[in-house]
Amino acid sequence: MKIVVKGLTRKYGEKLALNNVSFTLDEPKIYGLLGRNGAGKTTFMEILSGYKLASSGQILVDDEDPFDNQRLTESICLIKDTNNFKPELKVKHILRMYSYFYPTWDAALAEELIDVYQLNRNSKVKALSKGMESALGIIVGLASKAPITIFDEPYVGLDASARKKFYEILMEEYEAKKTNHYFINTFNR
Template structure:
């Protein structure tokens, strides 16, 4: 069994609504994973299941090959702090930071102090009076300060200005470099966060649409544009390159498809007067979200 987090037939349903459908997936240990996809695809639910904040309808979650229920002590290896985390109404920032080390045996006090200073968190302020950005910063401080073996970051930048996001990215790499561990981060700022990621998982409608190393994922999507008739003929002749999204303007059409193209395919596209350009990772995620296609 591969080290890390393994999902075996993981399903989560609420009544008749299935949020996650029979996932078979492994997040390898010692990597930063991007968990991507549109709102409502099950990213937060999946993080909640992996961190045992909620329980599956069916299936199993294994940590380093062991079922969570076999060893309750595994909880100390996990950290999932939501941006909307609930705290005692009377707790101030310093109260949260005082109590947190009791839950995480590898707590990094030096990192915590530095982050509080860099994010300008007010220790004497009651948590419920923090701004949205300050609550996100507090969640980041707790997540990175925990030094947990499995750390989950769910849209960690919400409310942060560009400067604060850069601080977060810098501190994430610094913390990971000092202690490599498994970090799973969901984000809609895909291209901005991409340099941090080693592997990406894209969810669509509760299923895995793509899992690949970052370099492969970034090279996967292509945009074809040109005369509509020529484009449609080329797509029909090359069924291995499905149309994920399509835009038409007069006699011209543009589609996002999956690459790469062989030399022969590139030549035939050129002969058909089609323009071939690369598509960003953000564009690939959006395209998969607008289709029912899953990448093997």
């Protein structure tokens, strides 16, 4: 999949979140977006994921706009730093729901990661700590096996050991399927 960004601009009222951004990602690999809070990283990822429209310009994935495009949205998994899951749902229901949405879902990997991060499958999202909720996002993102997997600050709330484990697993997954998958991650400076 090739990602082309052409003159991408996004405004919120008079505030520019993205201003005429252009670049191409034509090689599947791990990309990092580095910037301050408010630099437009999350806005960019939401447009790439088809969640928001640009004010002007465009993002094309394999020459298609991701907005309102089911074929592409099944190929793009965005895990934000917060509010990914309905608070009343249990962990096991989240996993089941996402397995229906992503045709490339890896149930064995999801189960393995549930054990690695020691999540209770019967816990409701609202009962999870911030770190456990971040771990659930990591599990969903990696198990989706989506060709474009985007993590927006996935390490928020994770302790040092859990962060290290995330990066180890991310590298293992990338090495296992590096020929056709993008991983995009954000970092605040």
